[in-house]
Amino acid sequence: MSEQPTRSNPRRRRRGTGTIDRLPDGRWSPRLPTSIGRGRLEPCATYEAAEALLDAALAEIAERNLVHNQTNTLRGWGARWMDDREISGVEDIKSDRSRWRRHIETAVFIDWPIASIRSLHVRDWLAEMLRKSAAPGRGYRTAPERTLGKQTVKNTLNLLRCCLESAMERELIRENPAQQVHLPRAKRKDRRTFDPWTYLMPEEQERLLSCQRIPEEDRDLIAFALWTGVRVSEQWNLELRDVHLQVARPYVVIRFGKKDRSTKSGKIRRVPLFGLALEATQRQVARLADPGKKNSYGLLWPSPRGERRQTAEAPRHWKKHLAVAGIFAEQRHDRRPVRWHDLRHTCASSLVAGWRGRRWTLEEVKGLLGHSDISVTQRYTHLADSALDAAARETHRLSAWADRSAHSQLMAPDAALVSAGNPSAPPARIELATFGLGNRCSIH
Missing domain, CATH: 1.10.443.10 (Intergrase catalytic core)
Structure with missing residues (x-):
């Protein structure tokens, strides 16, 4: 059950300072004023928390004297940044646009002002990416239970990181919220039990x-x-x-x-x-x-x-x-x-x-x-x-152990070692020294 707000009749906010709407699940959704983009911030469990978040965002915007229009949301800035990349001749821009459309535009913070995105939000988005099912391919490993590959997640995270880094260089944000977000340690190494490619015999x-x-x-x-x-x-x-x-x-x-x-x-x-x-x-x-x-x-x-x-x-x-x-x-x-x-x-x-x-x-x-x-x-x-197989086969061929008869001769008692007085006596053996027994050893 969702947590109910602590204030039953929240007061109406002053004009131009944004609004706080109640969602069907009981949470409160703060929204910036229309003059600076009308972007939604992260929903909060209580009205007080939503109000504090909205006031903090407005204070940061006022302090930096930013003009938040559509370009200053992640969606707007991302579109402009992607166009600049294409004009500059970045390789494989088609794949970058596809990753952006499939995985970043579906993020909860895509329409937020860039300044309101925090590392926590990026980490939550990354966790969702790691659980996300892969889209059907062209007949190659299209099992519905398969999640996104490690490289896809890594490339998409790098794309978001570069976009936010560019926004920081343009002084739209003070720090990059994706800079210290990384794949979990268990996901950084490939732990495959098969090769992801094949070859013709x-x-x-x-x-x-x-x-x-x-x-x-x-x-x-x-x-x-x-x-x-x-x-x-x-x-x-x-x-x-x-x-x-x-x-x-x-x-x-x-x-x-x-x-x-x-x-x-x-x-x-x-x-x-x-x-x-x-x-x-x-x-x-x-x-x-x-x-x-x-x-x-x-x-x-x-x-x-x-x-x-x-x-x-x-x-x-x-x-x-x-x-x-x-x-x-x-x-x-x-x-x-x-x-x-x-x-x-x-x-x-x-x-x-x-x-x-x-x-x-x-x-x-x-x-x-x-x-x-x-x-x-x-x-x-x-x-x-x-090459190792060939060496093993050659060794096996030359080894006396590979031949049954040679193996039998090797294991049979040597006639020269059989005692003349007792033909049934076993061949003489070398007794190992047992140093842990002190003087109780037949070898002196």
């Missing part, structure tokens, strides 16, 4: 690349991704001028992650072409040489209509290609569906495991994939266990 790669029901151009598209490990956005924005085939060691230059934008790491890198990637690139360049082939932007992998593909999307018939090649999640080694991005993981996995001949080191794979740090590449370390 060698036989699956063979089925996919040899399936005649998949058009040759699409198979070349897949082969390029499988053998170069480039990101999907890098592949779709790779230009013909950056393809170098007429050299001793063919290569491509990866310079774009989006149209006229740098890669994820912000660095240009050179990716060698070899194996099936080289063959696929040669065939694709020959196709594009056809005068009837439309290619509006001079790309290596334009869409079927000759346009630029959607940056982060797989080819249109990707799931269909997996099905006709007989690759189904429930029949795979880890029972996980294969995303287009998993071709990048497959490239790294194949090189580390030595499935393509020479076994690559993690440092070499890091350079090929353009990872910012070796710790990112270390996710593939477990695939190098095949």
Whole structure:
């Protein structure tokens, strides 16, 4: 049962100092006056508490001489701040806007003046985020009981923190209420019992690349991704001028992650072409040489209509290609569906495991994939266990314990050690010294 207010007939507040309304559950909701935004503050259990909160907010606003209009609420300031970020060229602004819309605009304090938001409010919001159910995805781990992932919560908290930090720099607030709010210690480390990604086994790669029901151009598209490990956005924005085939060691230059934008790491890198990637690139360049082939932007992998593909999307018939090649999640080694991005993981996995001949080191794979740090590449370390498996098999083969007959001979009594006077006597043994028994030892 909700707590009842202590004042039964609260007096009417002076005009221009805000109002205090009683909610259906018995709590009192203070609201700022219309002249400074008409924003609601946190509901209180008693009228006195709501009045004190409202008076404190008005005093702080008066002290700092702030003009609280719609822009000074978190919603208004956030919209302006997000627009500024987009104009400044911040990467992946689309994801930031999505996080803001899904998780921050639903917060209880979204329409409060920024100055009235406290660390306690941010902590309560974070606790709700950690309990929030994840939205259904595109068929990958869409169980209704699944909560938001740790990285989603972390990214959203960082987004809110940056927004409030910007408000502090503009002197809209004195301190950032999200600055000292962090994920609980138990949530800071990944405690997974499974890998959140998958890779194609060698036989699956063979089925996919040899399936005649998949058009040759699409198979070349897949082969390029499988053998170069480039990101999907890098592949779709790779230009013909950056393809170098007429050299001793063919290569491509990866310079774009989006149209006229740098890669994820912000660095240009050179990716060698070899194996099936080289063959696929040669065939694709020959196709594009056809005068009837439309290619509006001079790309290596334009869409079927000759346009630029959607940056982060797989080819249109990707799931269909997996099905006709007989690759189904429930029949795979880890029972996980294969995303287009998993071709990048497959490239790294194949090189580390030595499935393509020479076994690559993690440092070499890091350079090929353009990872910012070796710790990112270390996710593939477990695939190098095949070397340990080979060592174990070789040791097992050479060990006398692996052979039953050798094991039997090792355990049988040695005839040379059998006493001549007593053929049934056991072989002589070395008696261990028992120093704890003092002089009661047969070894002196």
